Amino acid sequence: MQSVTSILLVTKAGHADAESTALAVSRWLEARGVAASTLSAACPPEELAAGARGVDTVLVLGGDGTFVGVGRKLALVNVPLLGINFGQVGFLTELPAARWQPALERLLAGRMIERTCLVLNWDVRREGRSVASGHAANDVVAGRGALARVLPVHVAVDGEDMGLGRADG
Structure with missing residues (x-):
């Protein structure tokens, strides 16, 4: 995986824990020289796609439903998605909300495995x-x-x- 210099964080709409975690993640990333911006998953598809263009990764903070919705909106934008789970299942949003830091350290070190979906x-x-x-x-x-x-x-x-x-x- 290429080096990561910019990340878009997308939060589940109205989910206070996802929003506060996004703020903590954003500060953590910026302290490591990674540009971070945040949008709500409820924003219009055009706005989300514009925010995702030019970033290295999109970090989705929500459940699998939020992840699928963001993926649908970004289907034509060639950017990897990574999910932090604030839902119940976590098939797609694999990273536990309480332990996001070690996973993001692996991401920044280029040690994440990408999986491609059709x-x-x-x-x-x-x-x-x-x-x-x-x-x-x-x-x-x-x-x-x-x-x-x-x-x-x-x-x-x-x-x-x-x-x-x-x-x-």
Whole structure:
């Protein structure tokens, strides 16, 4: 991993512990010569993407849901994400909130392992018109509503017809 000179901290909206930890992390980073800025995960996607452009890493302080939401907003920005867990699960936000310092020391020393996730562009079309589109990490789930029903799904990859399948979401 390259050397880290700037980090964007993104906090779960309205989460006091995440916000106070972001302040402590920011001060800790700046004492080590790393530029740090902070935004709320609730800020508009354009603002978050602008804040992430040019930084070496985005540090997400929240739970897995916050991490996924930030990842979705930054899907087209080529920047690594690292999560500090303030949620219940922690599959994606692996760093414990109480022990962020040793992990960030490893990050600054270039001893973190990066994992790459596939970003998919998806488009729902009805009668030849796009009715919804977006980006997703690793998978896309489509459903008709609250009840799971089998529906036909026509799949194309990079414009190549992959066929029609049936799925329940």
